Amino acid sequence: MLNLTRTASLAFGLCAALAFAPVLAADAPAAAASAPESPASAAAASEPAPTGSLDDRVQQTKADVIRLNRDLLVLEEELLFPANTQVAVFVSMDVGLLFDLDSVQIKLDDKVVTTYLYTPLEVQALHRGGVQRVYLGDLKAGPHEIVAFFTGKGPHERDYKRASTIKFDKSTEPKYIELQIKDVQQKLQPEFDVKVWQ
Numbered sequence: 228m229l230n231l232t233r234t235a236s237l238a239f240g241l242c243a244a245l246a247f248a249p250v251l252a253a254d255a256p257a258a259a260a261s262a263p264e265s266p267a268s269a270a271a272a273s274e275p276a277p278t279g280s281l282d283d284r285v286q287q288t289k290a291d292v293i294r295l296n297r298d299l300l301v302l303e304e305e306l307l308f309p310a311n312t313q314v315a316v317f318v319s320m321d322v323g324l325l326f327d328l329d330s331v332q333i334k335l336d337d338k339v340v341t342t343y344l345y346t347p348l349e350v351q352a353l354h355r356g357g358v359q360r361v362y363l364g365d366l367k368a369g370p371h372e373i374v375a376f377f378t379g380k381g382p383h384e385r386d387y388k389r390a391s392t393i394k395f396d397k398s399t400e401p402k403y404i405e406l407q408i409k410d411v412q413q414k415l416q417p418e419f420d421v422k423v424w425q
Contacts (some may be wrong), residue, residue, distance in 0.1 A: 259299065309365075313401040316341075316373070318361040320353040321409040326387060326417035327380040328408065332361055334374040340364060358405075366397050375406045377419050393421040 316333055328350050332342040341362045345353075353359065374392045381387030395402065403424040411418045 231239075246410040276406070291373060291402045293314050300303065311399045312365040313368060314364055314366040314397065314404065315360055315401070316404045316406065317360050318353065318406045319358045319359050319408070321407065322354075325382050325410045326377075326408055331406065332359060332378075333363075334376075335366070336371055366402070368397050369395040369401055373404060373421060375419070375421055377408065381417060382415055387396065389419050391419040393423065395423045
């Protein structure tokens with residue numbers, strides 16, 4: 228969160244500096260008149276002044292700052308979660324008529340790494356085939372265990388809490404883990420799977 232604040236402050240400062248650059252440039256000729264001209268400053272003075280209104284320049288500066296902010300966020304994610312230690316956990320649903328999801332809690336090597344509480348709209352999106360990334364983090368190479376706890380309403384509106392566990396080996400490649408919620412019509416029960424993708 229602190230990095231995002233720093234990034235936003237940097238972006239705002241850059242926007243302000245670029246927005247006031249024409250005002251400062253207007254004051255520069257008075258100061259330049261008192262100083263002797265060098266060949267470099269004479270060449271710069273011969274360049275045409277930027278065209279367009281101040282509003283257009285401010286809007287262009289804002290667009291540049293937004294692009295810079297996006298690039299900084301991508302760079303920050305690459306630095307915080309390099310590919311060789313990255314692990315990502317996703318949640319998906321297949322039908323979901325026998326289970327109404329309320330929350331998911333994920334434990335990685337006996338440590339709770341995330342808990343997510345779902346809104347009705349998010350559950351609808353999962354029912355329509357959406358996949359949500361609930362966790363992105365770093366993990367050293369070697370054997371690990373993930374436990375996913377699913378809480379919600381099961382058949383006949385009963386409170387339902389189930390867990391799924393899987394052990395996996397993390398290599399130097401990124402690891403993608405999918406938590407799948409499926410309906411098993413023969414048993415009239417939901418089924419919870421953890422699938423590791425390479």
